[in-house]
Amino acid sequence: MKTHKYILAGCCLLLLGATASCEKDLDLYSQDVISEPVYFASAEDFKRYANQFYYGLPTFNADDDMSDITKPTGFNNVSNSSYIAGTTDGTWDGAYSAIRYINYGLERCVTAPDELKNDIKVYEAEMKFFRAYQYFNLLKRFGGVPLIEKTLTLEDKDLLYGPRDSRETIAAFIKKNLDEAIPELPLESAISADDKGRISKGAAEAMKARFSLFEGTWRKYHGLQGADAFLDDAISAAKNVINSNEYELWDHRAELGDWSYKYFFTLSKIKSNPAGLTKADNKETILAQRYDEDLRESPRYEHSGTLCPTKKLADMYLDKNGLPITHPNSVFKGYQKITSEYEDRDPRMDIFFVKPGERFWLFSQPMYNPDWSNPDDPNRGIVYNVDFGFWTQTGYRNVKLEAEVSFPLGCDWPIIRYTEVLLIYAEALFEKNGNISDSDLDISINKLRDRVGMPHLTNTFVTANGLNMKEEIRRERTIELSLEGYRLDDLRRWKTAEVELNQPLRGIKYKGTEYETDGRWDNIGYEVDEEGVIVLEKASDRKFDPNKHYLFPLPTRQILLNPQLEQNPGWK
Numbered sequence: 001m002k003t004h005k006y007i008l009a010g011c012c013l014l015l016l017g018a019t020a021s022c023e024k025d026l027d028l029y030s031q032d033v034i035s036e037p038v039y040f041a042s043a044e045d046f047k048r049y050a051n052q053f054y055y056g057l058p059t060f061n062a063d064d065d066m067s068d069i070t071k072p073t074g075f076n077n078v079s080n081s082s083y084i085a086g087t088t089d090g091t092w093d094g095a096y097s098a099i100r101y102i103n104y105g106l107e108r109c110v111t112a113p114d115e116l117k118n119d120i121k122v123y124e125a126e127m128k129f130f131r132a133y134q135y136f137n138l139l140k141r142f143g144g145v146p147l148i149e150k151t152l153t154l155e156d157k158d159l160l161y162g163p164r165d166s167r168e169t170i171a172a173f174i175k176k177n178l179d180e181a182i183p184e185l186p187l188e189s190a191i192s193a194d195d196k197g198r199i200s201k202g203a204a205e206a207m208k209a210r211f212s213l214f215e216g217t218w219r220k221y222h223g224l225q226g227a228d229a230f231l232d233d234a235i236s237a238a239k240n241v242i243n244s245n246e247y248e249l250w251d252h253r254a255e256l257g258d259w260s261y262k263y264f265f266t267l268s269k270i271k272s273n274p275a276g277l278t279k280a281d282n283k284e285t286i287l288a289q290r291y292d293e294d295l296r297e298s299p300r301y302e303h304s305g306t307l308c309p310t311k312k313l314a315d316m317y318l319d320k321n322g323l324p325i326t327h328p329n330s331v332f333k334g335y336q337k338i339t340s341e342y343e344d345r346d347p348r349m350d351i352f353f354v355k356p357g358e359r360f361w362l363f364s365q366p367m368y369n370p371d372w373s374n375p376d377d378p379n380r381g382i383v384y385n386v387d388f389g390f391w392t393q394t395g396y397r398n399v400k401l402e403a404e405v406s407f408p409l410g411c412d413w414p415i416i417r418y419t420e421v422l423l424i425y426a427e428a429l430f431e432k433n434g435n436i437s438d439s440d441l442d443i444s445i446n447k448l449r450d451r452v453g454m455p456h457l458t459n460t461f462v463t464a465n466g467l468n469m470k471e472e473i474r475r476e477r478t479i480e481l482s483l484e485g486y487r488l489d490d491l492r493r494w495k496t497a498e499v500e501l502n503q504p505l506r507g508i509k510y511k512g513t514e515y516e517t518d519g520r521w522d523n524i525g526y527e528v529d530e531e532g533v534i535v536l537e538k539a540s541d542r543k544f545d546p547n548k549h550y551l552f553p554l555p556t557r558q559i560l561l562n563p564q565l566e567q568n569p570g571w572k
């Protein structure tokens with residue numbers, strides 16, 4: 001039903017655009033089309049108008065392929081100097097198109113009849129959320145951009161052909177819109193079943209926490225003023241979500257065993273896991289791009305070599321005792337056998353990677369739906385034998401996002417989940433104060449570790465083992481959110497992209513291991529470095545310029561149309 005509503009909203013927009021010219025015809029309106037005074041006549045009209053902006057939320061993506069933790073099918077053009085300033089840019093065009101419609105809707109809220117004002121506050125708040133979201137996308141990518149707060153006409157030459165507004169102005173505007181939206185939005189528990197998926201108070205608070213952490217750490221590490229105020233906002237907003245008790249981590253080990261967490265990403269309304277749990281059992285997702293088997297099937301990165309984890313990501317997983325695998329006291333088993341490196345590790349590695357010799361789902365069985373009664377069912381997928389080129393680019397295989405049932409799928413894409421809120425809280429506290437208490441770790445990162453049976457992160461443990469708390473917090477974030485599209489933005493805001501993205505992309509260790517001696521992998525097609533590790537992209541082919549690549553170029557067409565728009569450094 002929600003999908004039908006979204007489609008209806010889009011149709012209404014087309015009709016509104018087609019009939020805008022009728023407004024000057026002496027209040028005479030055609031009876032067979034929808035005109036503005038007729039359309040914005042009820043709260044339901046404003047609700048339908050707001051529906052269109054949900055389509056602008058992200059869906060399944062391969063953004064981590066632009067980082068260092070997955071290998072793209074081609075080259076990473078962000079870090080190999082092949083990224084060029086295009087005539088257009090999808091983020092720019094999409095954001096400003098949405099902002100135009102949002103501004104129009106907000107203006108209609110202002111001019112709405114008094115008797116509607118109270119009933120449309122929530123939809124006005126939704127539109128302010130989406131305006132903040134779109135400007136946040138622009139800020140992350142370009143820095144300062146033109147700030148447009150109203151629908152433009154040809155007479156608005158100062159805005160149409162004006163310069164970019166500053167980063168500070170855009171950041172303040174994002175904060176203002178979120179602060180105005182939050183009080184008018186409902187708690188998740190107050191949203192009716194028919195309206196599930198709409199923006200909640202928790203979603204706006206969580207988005208404010210995400211934005212504030214990004215901006216606070218960007219300012220801290222890029223030498224700008226005002227970092228602490230944003231970090232304080234991130235702490236406060238994340239804590240508000242935590243204290244609301246509206247959300248909880250997905251943890252159904254009692255029903256699903258150790259793979260409980262994997263099934264979180266493939267929930268549908270049909271049976272998609274051995275326990276038959278569905279989306280209705282999920283209290284972790286705060287905001288999602290929603291899909292439905294019957295109305296709007298979800299895409300999937302299934303059955304291909306895309307999103308292949310690199311050795312860097314594999315090595316980030318701790319041993320089962322919470323130590324890095326390079327630590328002298330680690331119980332890491334090494335690489336001699338092809339399964340050795342998976343033994344005695346953080347259980348999340350087993351959940352999100354398929355080990356050589358394990359079965360995983362195969363799309364050539366389109367009508368097969370397992371009942372999970374026999375884990376060795378020969379019809380349930382195939383045995384993963386590390387087939388370079390098709391199943392994997394790196395020797396590692398992701399199963400984090402892969403469902404175990406046939407199409408059609410109705411798996412939602414989590415845009416904000418409670419996991420991220422806990423990670424934001426811990427990171428913002430440490431970045432602001434230079435330390436974090438064990439009690440704050442216990443309500444954030446250690447909640448994440450509890451659901452997979454990992455030892456707690458404590459100050460005593462970090463000190464005793466010569467670890468770095470900041471790096472451990474960042475490690476936790478990277479492995480929890482891996483393959484969900486966060487990594488490049490994290491490297492950019494931490495200002496570590498110039499280090500991490502200039503390193504080679506590497507896969508499994510080959511020399512001196514079963515991969516070399518078994519005979520099945522004699523022709524892997526990759527060079528091997530001095531450590532015996534396969535090299536997918538050489539360091540010499542990966543050039544991230546810190547004077548240029550932290551910001552993306554403005555689309556050149558916009559600069560031609562408006563010469564007052566200054567291009568970002570290094571892209572002129």
